[in-house]
Amino acid sequence: MSYEYAVKINPAEMHEKPDNIVTKILNKIKAIKDRILEKFHIKGDKLEQMADEALVHVAKETITEADKDGIRTEQESADIKEAVETVVVQGALEEASGEVLNAENPIVSLDKDDATAPDLIEAIQDLNEQDATLPTGESVAELAAEVIQRAEETEVMGESEKPPRLSLSEAITNLVEAERSSEIAKRPRAEIICDRNHIESQRIDIIDKRDAGQIELNFKLRGVELNFDNMKTPGGTTVEEDALSYTGVDSKSKIIVAPAYSFERDGIKVTIVDPTTQKMAPKGRVKIEAPADMDPKEIEENVAKILEEELAIPNALEEVPEQYESEFKQSLYQWNHKIDGVLTTDESERAAKMTRKEVYPGYTTYVEEGKHKEYLEKYGEDIRPVHHLHTGTTSSIIRVLTGGVMSSSERYSCGILRNGMSTGADFETGGADNVFTRLYDKESRGKMLGTTVVFKPELLDRMDWYSYSSDRFGSTRPNVFANRTSPDEILSAVSEKTSASDNEQMFRTGIGPEYIECIEVDPQLREMTLDELRKEGVTEINGRPIEEIVVAREKDPSMMNMFPFWQPSENNSEFGNLSENDGDHTVELPDNPDLANLFGDSENPTVELPSFGNPIPPEIKQPNKLVWEPKQEVILPGIPVSFDENVEGQQHYKFENIELDEDKDKIKLDILDGKRTSSVKEIIKLCSGDPDQSIMMGLLAATAKYGDKQKLVNDMKNEIMKDLTDIEIESIATLGLPNNDIGEIIRDISDILGVDFEGYIVQTYNESRKGEVNG
């Protein structure tokens, strides 16, 4: 949000009658909210929250700016008074409304900050002296005082004090009474904490699905054996074969994700995923749909009966007894840290101190506050969970910064069915219930490309995440899940750089925007991204300027000069790249008419070869296309590549993962004696840091004698070309081998292998020059 939303009031007007001052401030607040509504299309709590944050930010900035030189001018004092009184009036309005918002009252935000508290008190006193009142007649100053008093009382009670628990009916009432835009993109959600040990995480999601005429509850069963003998519930209700499906909020489209059973009772439909399904994400899922016009208390009573009588879950909707809460926390601690045995006293105490926290709108989980500090101290201060944004568009950045990142299951639950072309493989593995991140340190992030959401390390305080050291697609299949890594294991691997870049962490349901530290973009794209955000009217999000949020990635030097992995293919590079055509494969011909003439008609140089796949309908044949058929051996149907090195025409790359665990000296002796062969890469690794400079030459000679000399020579050519800089190559090609270490080494290797490497360098250089000139 932008400061431009804050409508300035002429300081002279601040001395008008109190009623006029409040009226003007109210108009200003309204203007701000109108602008937010216009730009972000949000209403209700979210709108209030954004307005609060903007006003508090402006007040703090005004004070900070004024106090920079230690002297406040008359104008600065007037600006501060205006900004702070605006916050007070906004806070008083919220207090007078009696509604409890998720975010704290903006008056409290200023009161908590030592730098702003004195100006706040002064503003309240001023408004009190002027008898400033809201349109309802309530005193602004008295309302502000009540807010501060209550905040101080809460602080005395301690942060661990639990907020009042909501029953199911209360939660539904709150959810449906919240102001809701008529054109919603995502169904609002809430939750209740309940049950003992039958419902996963002791929580039930409540989805406001009034767009489909329903209130939906959903949760996962754990350790409950369904007994639907003869297609009847234990309570005698008839069960039918059905499917778990989701409906879209916009298009009313519907997708089916798993086979299920369903039954209806008291006007409520219950769908339970078939427990034998191999789809891990929906496994255990229960969806309960009640008519939207059913009284929330009636819903609660009916659902409680259904759960007890039909699914044998007693007291399912009641508050979690302390003993069960404690057991769940211990169990979650074991799960997160992958502890097989009994918890130690320290671990047990840590588990007991875990608190529930809303980590994504409408979703809470337990957190071990401050745990991330231990991780960072132990494994590196710069390690962060990151999430790559595939598109990285302005709209995606705004959406993530305002709404966070959500899992596939959450997306579907909330009615976001954007495109059914998804594979749904994450539902099979279990990954669909989670948001995926990877753990990288700063250096590794410098090697990334594109747009990346970097999360605050506080995210690691959450206890609902699991991890793999490589891509397992978030699998929860038991045989895979057993091999997951604990937080310490994965962080240690990242710290020691033994973890692959494809490590993955799965966070349940979603990650709220408050966890976003920054959005890293490629340096050359930062200004463009910022400009696009500004064009959308976004200069600030949740009180943070976009310049602080969107940052340029600190590029690793190696990323400054990237080059293709593969050499241009001898088969088709001069003809251009393969491109798609309907059902077959074509090669785009170059614009060069001379080359095109090779294929006959220069005006329409299409050459038809035998079809490989679908025939190409004549009407969609395009000029400048060559229908292509691979003639190579087919390994898998339609896939003419093979790991067989003898297949012609394919480019092959082998990564030599050389781990020299054995005694280096013994390996060297074996090579010298012809007892084993070696590669150039291995020889280089064997001799790295070797004080005896002649050993490498001996190993090369032995390998040439006992092994595949031609391969050794080819590999050596590649290594030499790879390790010489462009300047060195040009220098050798034009001036000959230098009389330095490089020249001496190349001469020695040439002598030992009987190959003119200098001549090879010159030839390669000349060919590349020729290519440049022709190009």
Place this chain on the structure above:
Amino acid sequence: MANPAELFGRKAEQETHYEKLPQPVYYIESSDDDTVLVGIDVEIKQIGDAAPVVTWYDSSHERSMSALEMVKKDNYFAFRSADKKMTNGEPAEYYFAPMDLNTYREKVKDKLIEGRDFESEEEMINAFLEAAKKNGEE
């Protein structure tokens, strides 16, 4: 004389190989991994001496795997995983072929959440790219 081994590797740590495969959408088949099917924006990146990493977007998530061995022929590509094994203990193999209508109809459509029919390959490719764009915004 300097240690010859030091000549090599001077640039290795500074090198990055990067390549994006030419087709927008690939059909992926694996001998031992049923989680792969569609690959959008397939990229290969190797930094220094580390194993090359193959990444792609599967229309809802980014996939990323280290490769021990890779082969490429025209528009076809395959790699052997550095950390996934087949049941026989050998590295799992992944094969990439340009997505065409035949492949889509025979091997892909029924495995999509809401696979639909297309009149042309262009329409199908655009549908995948659109899905990736929309889903990739979260």
